[in-house]
Amino acid sequence: QVQLVESGGGLVQTGGSLRLACAASGRTSGRTFSNIAMGWFRQAPGKEREFVAAINWSGGSSYADSVKGRFTISRDNAKSTGYLQMNSLKPEDTAVYFCAATATRYYGGTNSDHYDYWGQGTQVIVSS
Numbered sequence: 359q360v361q362l363v364e365s366g367g368g369l370v371q372t373g374g375s376l377r378l379a380c381a382a383s384g385r386t387s388g389r390t391f392s393n394i395a396m397g398w399f400r401q402a403p404g405k406e407r408e409f410v411a412a413i414n415w416s417g418g419s420s421y422a423d424s425v426k427g428r429f430t431i432s433r434d435n436a437k438s439t440g441y442l443q444m445n446s447l448k449p450e451d452t453a454v455y456f457c458a459a460t461a462t463r464y465y466g467g468t469n470s471d472h473y474d475y476w477g478q479g480t481q482v483i484v485s486s
Contacts, residue, residue, distance in 0.1 A: 367480030380457030391438040400453035414465035
């Protein structure tokens with residue numbers, strides 16, 4: 359089993375930055391974390407959960423058009439932790455952000471069904 363714990367959410371003004379972290383534990387600790395593909399999704403009030411960014415085993419990444427150029431996904435295999443650096447935040451980025459992981463795919467991609475494990479979510483609020 360894999361446990362994911364997000365941190366780093368909070369309240370920030372428009373144009374500000376936050377860095378979210380997703381710490382993995384369980385079977386992903388140590389070297390095995392390098393064989394975990396990760397993703398970030400978000401859900402705003404009254405809306406469907408949507409894809410934000412994904413990173414594969416090798417560090418290759420992809421982004422939703424709405425965050426491209428502003429957000430950066432990364433991973434530190436030694437710390438079994440994934441990150442989402444969010445810059446130039448906008449009010450429309452306000453949502454609960456979830457990290458997700460899969461140990462069965464090289465790349466989880468944009469489809470939430472491809473991920474086996476989910477964190478509890480961390481709230482991000484961007485004030486105008």
